[in-house]
Amino acid sequence: MPTLSEQVLGAPAGSYVDVPVDRAMAHDGTGVLAHQAFCEMGCPGIRRPECTYLIFDHIAPANTSTTAGLQRELRQFAREQGITFCDIGSGICHQVLAEGIVRPGEVVVGADSHTCTLGAFGAFATGVGATDMAAIWASGTTWFRVPETIGIRFIGQLRGAAEAKDAALDYVRALGMDGGNYRALEFVGEGIASIPMAGRLTLCNMAVETGAKAGLCRADRETLKYLAAFGIHAKEQVPESPHYVKEIPLDLSSLVPLVATGHRVDHVQKVAALAGQPLDQVFVGTCTNGRYEDLLRFARIVKGKQVKVRTLVVPASRKVLERISAEGILTELVRAGCVIGPPGCGPCLGAHMGVLGEGETCLSTANRNFTNRMGIGGDILLSSVATAAVSALAGELTVPEVPHVR
Amino acid sequence: MYGEGQAICLGNDVDTDRIIAGRYLRTRDRALWAAHVFEDLDPTLAARLKGTVLMAGKNMGCGSSREQAVIALKEAGVVAVIAPSFARIFYRNAINIGLPVIECPVACREGAMVRFNLAEGWVEVDGSQCHSTPLSPKMLAILKAGGLVPYWREHR
Numbered sequence: 001m002p003t004l005s006e007q008v009l010g011a012p013a014g015s016y017v018d019v020p021v022d023r024a025m026a027h028d029g030t031g032v033l034a035h036q037a038f039c040e041m042g043c044p045g046i047r048r049p050e051c052t053y054l055i056f057d058h059i060a061p062a063n064t065s066t067t068a069g070l071q072r073e074l075r076q077f078a079r080e081q082g083i084t085f086c087d088i089g090s091g092i093c094h095q096v097l098a099e100g101i102v103r104p105g106e107v108v109v110g111a112d113s114h115t116c117t118l119g120a121f122g123a124f125a126t127g128v129g130a131t132d133m134a135a136i137w138a139s140g141t142t143w144f145r146v147p148e149t150i151g152i153r154f155i156g157q158l159r160g161a162a163e164a165k166d167a168a169l170d171y172v173r174a175l176g177m178d179g180g181n182y183r184a185l186e187f188v189g190e191g192i193a194s195i196p197m198a199g200r201l202t203l204c205n206m207a208v209e210t211g212a213k214a215g216l217c218r219a220d221r222e223t224l225k226y227l228a229a230f231g232i233h234a235k236e237q238v239p240e241s242p243h244y245v246k247e248i249p250l251d252l253s254s255l256v257p258l259v260a261t262g263h264r265v266d267h268v269q270k271v272a273a274l275a276g277q278p279l280d281q282v283f284v285g286t287c288t289n290g291r292y293e294d295l296l297r298f299a300r301i302v303k304g305k306q307v308k309v310r311t312l313v314v315p316a317s318r319k320v321l322e323r324i325s326a327e328g329i330l331t332e333l334v335r336a337g338c339v340i341g342p343p344g345c346g347p348c349l350g351a352h353m354g355v356l357g358e359g360e361t362c363l364s365t366a367n368r369n370f371t372n373r374m375g376i377g378g379d380i381l382l383s384s385v386a387t388a389a390v391s392a393l394a395g396e397l398t399v400p401e402v403p404h405v406r
Numbered sequence: 407m408y409g410e411g412q413a414i415c416l417g418n419d420v421d422t423d424r425i426i427a428g429r430y431l432r433t434r435d436r437a438l439w440a441a442h443v444f445e446d447l448d449p450t451l452a453a454r455l456k457g458t459v460l461m462a463g464k465n466m467g468c469g470s471s472r473e474q475a476v477i478a479l480k481e482a483g484v485v486a487v488i489a490p491s492f493a494r495i496f497y498r499n500a501i502n503i504g505l506p507v508i509e510c511p512v513a514c515r516e517g518a519m520v521r522f523n524l525a526e527g528w529v530e531v532d533g534s535q536c537h538s539t540p541l542s543p544k545m546l547a548i549l550k551a552g553g554l555v556p557y558w559r560e561h562r
Binding site: 016130134177388 | 419421423424427428431432433434442446464465468469470471472473474476477491492493494495498499502503540543553554555558559562
C-alpha cells in the first residue's frame with residue numbers, strides 16, 4: 001500500500017520524479033532572491049500565474065527604506081505577472097493558503113521551510129529555496145526524490161490542558177532535530193481523528209523541525225467539513241495501511257503541557273519541571289499557533305484578568321483578525337493588556353518588531369528557539385497557547401490547568 | 407568536480423539562523439551576508455573562510471529555507487561543505503547556487519588538507535579516503551553547470 005506521499009507524487013519511495021506544482025508560494029523574504037534568479041534565468045513570464053502566490057508576511061509592514069524598496073519591486077513584479085498577490089496584513093503565507101486554497105492530493109511548494117503546514121489537508125507540501133522557486137515559476141514543475149515515510153501513531157485523545165502543540169513538541173522530542181531528515185511524516189491513528197484542522201495544521205507545521213520533507217494527515221470527514229466552509233468539495237483519502245520505515249506510537253491521553261528550551265526544538269521538558277522561571281515577554285501567534293482557535297483559547301484564559309508581562313498577540317491572518325474582532329475576543333485581549341500586531345509572522349524570526357534584549361526570555365507559541373533568533377542574547381521557550389496564557393498572567397512559566405477547553 | 411581546501415570543523419545541527427541571522431536578510435548585498443556569516447556562532451569565522459572546506463556535524467543547515475545562508479558561505483569563499491547529513495533545503499539550495507555539498511561520515515581535524523571529487527564520489531582527509539553519497543545525475547548536472555540558473559539557461 002502506498003504512503004500518502006507516494007500516492008500524491010505517483011511513484012514509490014526512493015524514485016526521482018518531475019511533477020507539476022499545483023500551488024507555488026513565496027513571501028517577501030524569499031521572493032526577493034527568487035525574483036532575482038528568475039530574471040537571471042531570462043524567462044519571459046511565470047508559466048502558471050493562476051497557481052502562483054506572493055504573500056507579504058515576514059516584515060509586514062516594512063521596517064526600513066531598504067525593505068520597503070525591495071517590497072516595492074516585488075509588488076510591481078506580482079502585478080506584471082498576474083499572480084495572486086497578498087499585501088501586508090493578509091496574513092502568514094501558510095495560513096492564507098490554508099483558508100480555502102490548498103486541497104487534498106495537491107503538490108504544494110513554498111519558498112519557506114514551514115510550507116509542510118499544508119500537509120494537514122492531505123497535500124504533499126514542502127519548502128524549497130529561492131532559486132528552486134524561480135525554476136518553478138519558469139516551468140510550473142519541480143523534481144523530488146519521493147521520501148520514505150515515518151508513521152506517527154496517536155493513541156487516545158488529548159485530555160486536560162494538553163493541546164496539539166504539546167503533541168507536536170512530543171514527536172519532535174521523540175524524533176530529534178534530524179530524525180525525520182529526507183523523510184515524510186504521516187500522522188495516523190485514532191487520536192488524529194479527534195484533532196480539528198487547526199490542531200492538524202500545528203502538527204504538520206513542526207514536521208520540518210525534525211528535518212522532514214513533509215508532514216501529512218489523510219483527508220477525512222473533518223478535512224471535508226473544514227473545506228466545505230470555504231465552498232470546496234473534496235473527497236476523503238481512503239485509509240490504507242502503508243509501509244512506514246518506522247512507526248512511533250504516542251499516547252495523547254497521557255500527554256501533559258510541554259516546553260522546548262535550550263535553543264533546541266527537540267529539548268523538550270514538562271512545563272511543571274521548569275515552572276516559576278521568570279519571563280520578559282510572551283508571544284502568541286505564528287504559523288504554528290496564530291489561528292482563530294488559538295486566540296480564542298488564549299482569550300478565554302486571560303479574559304477579565306491582566307497579563308503581568310508584556311504580551312504580543314499576532315493573528316495569523318486577516319480572516320482570523322476579522323473573526324476575533326467580530327466576536328469581541330479582540331477587545332478582551334486588549335483589555336487584558338495584550339499588544340496586538342498586524343497579521344503576519346510578527347517577532348518569530350527577530351527581523352523587525354518584538355525583538356528581545358540581551359538576557360531576556362520570551363515564551364512563544366512559535367516553532368523555533370534557535371540561538372539569537374528573536375534578538376541577540378535572548379532566550380526563547382516554545383509552548384502551547386494555554387501555557388502561554390497562564391504564564392502571561394503569572395509573569396512566569398506556569399502549568400496550565402484548563403480542563404476540556406480546546 | 408574536483409576541489410580542495412583546508413578544513414574548518416563545525417558541530418552538529420548548525421541552523422541557518424546561525425549561518426546568517428534574520429536581521430541581515432532584507433538586502434541583496436551578498437558582501438554583507440559574507441561579512442556577517444556565522445556571526446552568532448563564532449564571529450571570527452567570517453574572515454577565515456576563504457579557500458576552506460567546512461566539515462560540519464550531522465543535520466548541517468537545519469531550519470529556515472533562507473538561501474542567503476548558502477550564498478553567504480559561497481560569497482565568503484567556502485569551497486565545499488562536507489557533513490554526515492544535511493537538512494534537505496540547505497542541501498538543495500547549495501546545489502542550486504553551485505556550492506558543492508558532500509554527504510560523507512568523515513571525521514574532521516581542524517586545518518587538515520581536504521580533497522574531494524564529487525563525480526567520483528570520494529573525500530580525502532589528510533591522505534585517508536572515504537566514499538561519499540553519490541548525487542543524482544540531475545543534481546550533478548546542476549552543480550557542473552554552476553547552479554540552477556546557468557543550468558536552466560543551457561537546458562530550456
